[in-house]
Amino acid sequence: MSQFRGRRILAGALILVAAAALAGCGSKTSDEKSTAGVSADVSGDTVKVGLLNSLSGTMAISEVTVRDSIMLAVEEINAAGGVLGKKIVPVGEDGASDWPTFAEKAEKLISQDRVAAVFGCWTSASRKAVKPVFEKNKALLFYPVQYEGLEQSPYIFYTGATTNQQIVPGLDYLKAQGKKSVYLVGSDYVFPRTANKIIKAYAAANGMTVLGEDYAPLGSTEFGTIVNKVRSSRADAVFNTLNGDSNVAFFKEYTSAGLTAASMPVVSVSIAEEEVKGIGTQYLKDQLTAWNYYQTTPGAANQKFVAAYKAKYGADKPTSDPMEAAYVAVYLWKAMVDKAGTFEVEKVRAASGGITYDAPEGLVTVDGPTQHIAKTARIGKVGADGLITEVWNSGKPITPDPYLKSYPWASGLS
Amino acid sequence: MTVLFGQLFTGVSIGAVLLLIALGLALTFGQMNVINMAHGEFIMAGAYTTYVLQQTVTTAGWSLLVALPVAFAVAGAMGVLLEVLLIRRLYARPLDTLLVTWGVSLMLQQLARDVFGSPNVQTRAPALLTGNIALPGGLTVANNRLFILALALAAVLALTLALRLTPLGRRIRAVVQNRDLAAVSGIPTARVDRTTFFIGSGLAGVAGVALTLLGPIGPTMGTNLIIDAFLVVVVGGIGQLKGSVIVAFALGVLQATGEYLTTLSVAKVIVFVAIVAFLQWRPQGLFTLRTRSLA
Numbered sequence: 001m002s003q004f005r006g007r008r009i010l011a012g013a014l015i016l017v018a019a020a021a022l023a024g025c026g027s028k029t030s031d032e033k034s035t036a037g038v039s040a041d042v043s044g045d046t047v048k049v050g051l052l053n054s055l056s057g058t059m060a061i062s063e064v065t066v067r068d069s070i071m072l073a074v075e076e077i078n079a080a081g082g083v084l085g086k087k088i089v090p091v092g093e094d095g096a097s098d099w100p101t102f103a104e105k106a107e108k109l110i111s112q113d114r115v116a117a118v119f120g121c122w123t124s125a126s127r128k129a130v131k132p133v134f135e136k137n138k139a140l141l142f143y144p145v146q147y148e149g150l151e152q153s154p155y156i157f158y159t160g161a162t163t164n165q166q167i168v169p170g171l172d173y174l175k176a177q178g179k180k181s182v183y184l185v186g187s188d189y190v191f192p193r194t195a196n197k198i199i200k201a202y203a204a205a206n207g208m209t210v211l212g213e214d215y216a217p218l219g220s221t222e223f224g225t226i227v228n229k230v231r232s233s234r235a236d237a238v239f240n241t242l243n244g245d246s247n248v249a250f251f252k253e254y255t256s257a258g259l260t261a262a263s264m265p266v267v268s269v270s271i272a273e274e275e276v277k278g279i280g281t282q283y284l285k286d287q288l289t290a291w292n293y294y295q296t297t298p299g300a301a302n303q304k305f306v307a308a309y310k311a312k313y314g315a316d317k318p319t320s321d322p323m324e325a326a327y328v329a330v331y332l333w334k335a336m337v338d339k340a341g342t343f344e345v346e347k348v349r350a351a352s353g354g355i356t357y358d359a360p361e362g363l364v365t366v367d368g369p370t371q372h373i374a375k376t377a378r379i380g381k382v383g384a385d386g387l388i389t390e391v392w393n394s395g396k397p398i399t400p401d402p403y404l405k406s407y408p409w410a411s412g413l414s
Numbered sequence: 415m416t417v418l419f420g421q422l423f424t425g426v427s428i429g430a431v432l433l434l435i436a437l438g439l440a441l442t443f444g445q446m447n448v449i450n451m452a453h454g455e456f457i458m459a460g461a462y463t464t465y466v467l468q469q470t471v472t473t474a475g476w477s478l479l480v481a482l483p484v485a486f487a488v489a490g491a492m493g494v495l496l497e498v499l500l501i502r503r504l505y506a507r508p509l510d511t512l513l514v515t516w517g518v519s520l521m522l523q524q525l526a527r528d529v530f531g532s533p534n535v536q537t538r539a540p541a542l543l544t545g546n547i548a549l550p551g552g553l554t555v556a557n558n559r560l561f562i563l564a565l566a567l568a569a570v571l572a573l574t575l576a577l578r579l580t581p582l583g584r585r586i587r588a589v590v591q592n593r594d595l596a597a598v599s600g601i602p603t604a605r606v607d608r609t610t611f612f613i614g615s616g617l618a619g620v621a622g623v624a625l626t627l628l629g630p631i632g633p634t635m636g637t638n639l640i641i642d643a644f645l646v647v648v649v650g651g652i653g654q655l656k657g658s659v660i661v662a663f664a665l666g667v668l669q670a671t672g673e674y675l676t677t678l679s680v681a682k683v684i685v686f687v688a689i690v691a692f693l694q695w696r697p698q699g700l701f702t703l704r705t706r707s708l709a
Contacts, residue, residue: 058634061533188679216678221629221638222431224424224559225673225681232417245638248534248630256556258546278534278630282544 040116040343047086047343049074049333050093050109052120052130057097058219058244062322063122065274066144067092068313069323070119073330076308083334084341091115099129106130110139116343117142117333119326124148124190131156140345142333144326146269146291148194149402150413154349158372159329159364160322161292162402163198169377170239170267170290171202173392179236179265181209185226185250186241188215195241195269197413198404205409211235216242221249227257230264240268247271251283261286267379272320276386284382291321292375293361294388302360318387319360328359332366332373365397372400416552421674422667427559429666430566431628433659434621435639436646437569440658441614442493443647445590446607447508448501451515453643454636455522456615459492460485460622461631462526465535475540478623485619493615497608519637526633534632543627558627565624569617570659576613577655586610590653649689651699661700665689 041048051070053063074088082088091113093105102121109115110133117140121127124147134141134155141156149163174182184199186192196213203210211233214226227250230238242250247270254266267288273295276284295306295318305327309319332355337343340351353368365374374397380388404410435457442448464481471477496518504511543561546554577583588596589606597603622636629635646665650657665685672681693699 061632064532214677217682219634219638220678221635222428222669222678224428225421225670226678228417228420228424229674232420245534245630245632245635249628252539252558252628253556255544256546256558258548258554274533278536278632280536280538282536282538 039114039345041114042086042116042343045086046089047083048089048091048113048115049330050106050113050115050118050120051090052093052095052102052105052109052118054097054122054126055092055094059095059097059122061244061278062274063095063097063120065317065320065323066120066122066326069309069319069327070330072309072312073327075312077330077334083337084343095120095126099123099125102126103129103133106133106141107137110134110137116140116337117348119144119329119333121145122322127151127156138345140333140348142326142329144329145322146325148191149198149404150194152370152372152402154371155345156371157329157332157352157366158370158400158402159325159332161375161377162372162400163195164401164404164407165292165375165377165398166269166290167195167198168202168404168407169394169398170269170288170379171199171206171208173288173290173379174237174239174267175206175208177237180207181211181233181235181237183211183230183233183235183238184213184241185230185238186213186215187218187220187243187246189218189243191243192241196239198410199239201409201413202407216246216250218244218246220246223250223253226250227253227259230254231257231259235264238264238266240266241270242268243270247275248279251279251287255283261288261381271382272322273318273386273388274320276382276388277318281382281384281386285384287382288391289380289382289388290377291380291388292378293321293324293359294378294380294390295319296380296387296389297361297378299360299362301358301362305360321361324360328357328361328364328373331357331359332364336366363397367400370400370402372402374399417674419553421670423555423559425667425670426663427556427563427666428669429663430559430563431621431625431639432642432646432666433566433662434562434569434624435618435643436650436658436662437566437573437655438614438617438621439643439647440650440655441573441610441617443644443652445586445610445653446505447652448505449508449512449515449644450496450501451512451640452496452519452522453615453618454638454640455519455526456489456492456618457622457625457636457639458522458526458633459489460619461626461635462530462535462622463488463619464623464626465530465537465631468537473540474538475542477537478540478543478626481623482620485623486616487619489619489622490612490616493611493618494608496615497611501611502604502607523633523637530633532633534630537626537631539627562624562627565620569620570655573613573617574655582606582609645689649692649699651701654701657699657701 053067054060074090078087095102119142121143122145144159146161146166184196269290306319335355336348336352340347352366355366362376376397377394378390379392381391442450463485467481468477543558546556548554585601585606589603646662650661669685672684
């Protein structure tokens with residue numbers, strides 16, 4: 001009898017445990033739902049946006065300027081009445097040049113601060129780190145830097161160039177100049193390696209030869225051998241995907257080896273106005289860059305942007321492509337929200353296609369399916385004053401094609 | 415042939431850069447057993463000195479010449495300050511010195527960021543040093559590399575002569591060979607240590623001036639170089655300059671050859687493997703100083 005009662009107690013206990021577990025499960029699923037559907041806090045007369053850039057560490061050099069231009073756009077929009085009548089309150093976080101930190105801070109901005117959108121990230125590594133966070137929470141990221149393509153997340157808007165808006169036009173330009181052979185020099189990480197894969201596919205299909213390919217670890221500053229190899233290859237041009245400090249050492253070595261823009265031009269895709277200042281015009285004179293925007297780009301919109309930036313941050317501060325793309329990102333988000341009439345992410349996304357904006361770089365259009373931006377490619381030449389002047393442009397905005405589907409030679413990639 | 419010569423010259427000039435940086439370390443690490451992680455920041459101080467001087471002395475050539483002694487003094491003074499404030503108290507605790515000087519190096523980097531901003535700054539090189547000399551047979555020799563090679567050799571020569579011939583050099587050698595006996599003989603070892611530190615750090619400043627001709631001038635420029643320089647001193651053997659000289663050039667040529675035949679990353683691996691193998695065979699380094707001290 002007592003044994004029997006014992007069993008009943010045990011059974012009762014088991015049921016309780018099971019019930020508790022079920023309840024636990026239940027509360028867990030409802031938790032997940034609430035984070036997945038976490039919506040921006042727009043109850044008051046303000047709306048928060050997240051600013052996620054590295055303010056410390058090795059990437060701070062570049063990312064601080066992006067933060068500055070986002071702040072400029074936010075202030076301008078607020079001065080003009082805000083978005084849907086609400087003032088924008090920027091919430092800044094420091095990604096600290098560390099990719100897990102980026103993911104952590106993104107989660108914080110979305111779940112705790114309940115921001116309506118996040119602007120930021122620079123390196124592809126940081127973007128890849130935060131991508132799952134934005135996808136899980138169904139929140140929006142505006143990414144303002146040119147990158148290696150082959151990506152399309154429903155919760156990221158890419159306002160920098162993808163490969164067919166920067167690298168491919170750069171190669172087209174070299175081809176048009178009659179350059180038949182190139183040497184590839186890049187930093188050793190995902191962007192240069194992917195970019196060079198694309199360049200090699202392009203070269204094979206367009207009768208160009210790639211005479212050599214060399215990678216230096218990020219931060220490497222000894223380029224004696226690489227420049228020696230480049231020089232003895234007698235290539236018609238060099239395609240440079242080096243990043244950061246390495247560019248300084250590379251161009252100093254290049255110049256002292258007697259190579260010039262006239263004898264062997266270098267096309268760079270990571271040197272903007274700010275980097276020119278750090279390398280020295282003495283070493284960069286007349287070398288080429290491929291971007292979508294320069295400080296010297298003509299047009300009233302750019303004059304206004306440059307004047308506003310210099311007034312706020314100092315007359316000696318140049319404006320550059322990623323800064324401009326970040327500035328444009330804020331205005332594009334405002335236009336999307338205005339069109340959607342709400343801050344709700346899905347409705348903002350649905351409203352995004354076809355939105356145009358008269359940006360400093362010229363007219364840009366949001367491409368709905370890819371969430372990239374149609375923009376004009378511009379090849380520039382570094383002048384003695386450290387500014388870059390345009391020598392060629394694509395004439396009209398190029399429709400973004402992150403997977404290069406419209407280029408037959410690229411079918412083997414991705 | 416052209417390429418081969420070019421590579422040989424590249425290797426020698428990599429060696430010259432390593433040597434310039436390692437000379438100061440050979441003094442402070444080699445002779446006093448102080449692992450000074452802030453040595454790289456003294457290089458940075460030298461480079462920024464060049465930058466600051468160029469704001470006042472506007473001729474690029476003159477500013478570089480003036481920068482050499484000034485950078486030596488600035489970096490040397492920083493070294494003495496570090497020695498007096500921190501390192502002197504930690505002579506018996508090498509591991510603590512390493513941690514403390516690493517902390518100092520981070521603080522100096524941040525200081526540079528606050529003063530000069532985090533983007534790199536640029537200096538203009540004199541026109542004479544941006545070109546190259548064409549030798550018969552299509553060979554070229556970059557002037558800036560040649561200048562650095564000459565500077566490194568001059569520094570070695572000056573240091574060797576100073577150690578051999580001057581009273582100060584005699585005292586330094588005495589302290590290196592047997593600190594206690596030197597002290598007993600009336601040599602003020604603390605003051606000798608400080609002077610050694612001044613010279614060692616000053617040489618880092620000179621290296622900084624030279625590096626403005628080759629690479630970026632920014633807050634983190636020193637950290638890239640410091641490990642390679644330590645390797646030179648360790649492999650070269652402690653307490654001897656000639657070991658550092660030979661090893662610096664050997665590593666430079668090995669690096670350049672490896673890089674030419676493979677890639678930069680693989681060349682680094684080759685160099686490290688060679689160093690590990692060498693130290694298995696001769697843990698004390700290429701040359702050792704025979705002393706009667708027990709330590």
